[in-house]
Amino acid sequence: MNELLEALWYILPAYFANASPVIFKGKTPMDFGKSFVDGKRILGDGKTWRGFFGGLFTGVLIGVIQYQIKPDFYGSFSIALKLAFALSFGALLGDLIGSFVKRRIGMERGYPAVGLDQWGFLVSALVLAYPIKTLTTGQVLFLLLVTPFIHWGANVLAYKLKWKSVPW
Amino acid sequence: MNELLEALWYILPAYFANASPVIFKGKTPMDFGKSFVDGKRILGDGKTWRGFFGGLFTGVLIGVIQYQIKPDFYGSFSIALKLAFALSFGALLGDLIGSFVKRRIGMERGYPAVGLDQWGFLVSALVLAYPIKTLTTGQVLFLLLVTPFIHWGANVLAYKLKWKSVPW
Numbered sequence: 001m002n003e004l005l006e007a008l009w010y011i012l013p014a015y016f017a018n019a020s021p022v023i024f025k026g027k028t029p030m031d032f033g034k035s036f037v038d039g040k041r042i043l044g045d046g047k048t049w050r051g052f053f054g055g056l057f058t059g060v061l062i063g064v065i066q067y068q069i070k071p072d073f074y075g076s077f078s079i080a081l082k083l084a085f086a087l088s089f090g091a092l093l094g095d096l097i098g099s100f101v102k103r104r105i106g107m108e109r110g111y112p113a114v115g116l117d118q119w120g121f122l123v124s125a126l127v128l129a130y131p132i133k134t135l136t137t138g139q140v141l142f143l144l145l146v147t148p149f150i151h152w153g154a155n156v157l158a159y160k161l162k163w164k165s166v167p168w
Numbered sequence: 169m170n171e172l173l174e175a176l177w178y179i180l181p182a183y184f185a186n187a188s189p190v191i192f193k194g195k196t197p198m199d200f201g202k203s204f205v206d207g208k209r210i211l212g213d214g215k216t217w218r219g220f221f222g223g224l225f226t227g228v229l230i231g232v233i234q235y236q237i238k239p240d241f242y243g244s245f246s247i248a249l250k251l252a253f254a255l256s257f258g259a260l261l262g263d264l265i266g267s268f269v270k271r272r273i274g275m276e277r278g279y280p281a282v283g284l285d286q287w288g289f290l291v292s293a294l295v296l297a298y299p300i301k302t303l304t305t306g307q308v309l310f311l312l313l314v315t316p317f318i319h320w321g322a323n324v325l326a327y328k329l330k331w332k333s334v335p336w
Binding site for chain 2: 098101102105107112113114115116117118119120123126127130134135136137138139140141144145
């Protein structure tokens with residue numbers, strides 16, 4: 001497999017974990033409606049338990065499917081599973097940290113933070129997956145370059161399919 | 169030198185190139201006041217020729233000083249010079265692309281784009297410097313993690329020193 005395609009293959013669970021909460025939605029917010037010391041919401045209504053676990057499940061499922069298709073990429077099912085979990089959890093954690101930062105600086109739910117939305121989940125996923133299986137520096141830089149475009153394209157698509165109310 | 173300190177040493181010209189336009193300021197905007205096809209400014213008054221060349225000069229100067237201190241890190245003066253130029257030019261280019269994106273989505277000059285402001289110049293610098301001298305994956309991830317905090321700290325400091333009118 002080409003080195004760049006390999007990088008996209010590697011990151012797939014993170015992409016799916018990051019995108020799927022849009023479909024799962026959910027009602028109970030992860031911060032249970034609570035506010036932070038600054039009086040603003042900790043995370044906001046956009047981050048739900050259902051979205052979180054739905055995203056985690058989806059990302060891990062993608063990893064299981066990927067292992068069936070290309071087991072030699074992972075070496076063992078255990079590594080494939082750990083990697084998919086780390087990438088998915090990392091992507092969701094990065095998104096939560098992003099929401100936390102957005103609320104602290106007074107940004108409304110759903111308002112785009114250019115850069116944070118596209119890179120935050122990716123950096124977090126790459127960091128958490130790093131101890132399990134590592135990409136080369138070139139592959140990491142490639143993912144940093146293409147992810148904003150993929151993220152933007154996926155959001156426009158979700159908007160056109162009416163899964164999202166805003167195109168970001 | 170410790171691997172993580174080495175990463176900070178490596179990226180130093182990019183940090184200085186990114187920070188120095190605040191001091192150089194300048195009047196003539198790089199877009200010469202022209203608008204893009206969407207009727208909005210191409211880059212805005214915040215990006216000046218003086219800031220650009222001042223940033224480039226500062227970044228390269230830092231590289232020259234770094235070579236005097238630690239020549240074995242670079243191997244040759246030619247590599248040190250090329251690396252400092254690539255990192256500085258990359259940082260400034262990333263910042264320009266950031267301004268271009270911010271203008272396109274209707275953000276005012278100086279308005280913070282969380283993520284884009286902290287990671288855009290870094291990703292661009294790392295990509296342009298990649299063919300000259302490469303960090304490890306771990307070092308790149310480390311820089312992605314610490315740069316937002318360094319960026320934020322530097323901006324708060326510049327604000328307190330009254331070099332900037334806003335703390336971001």
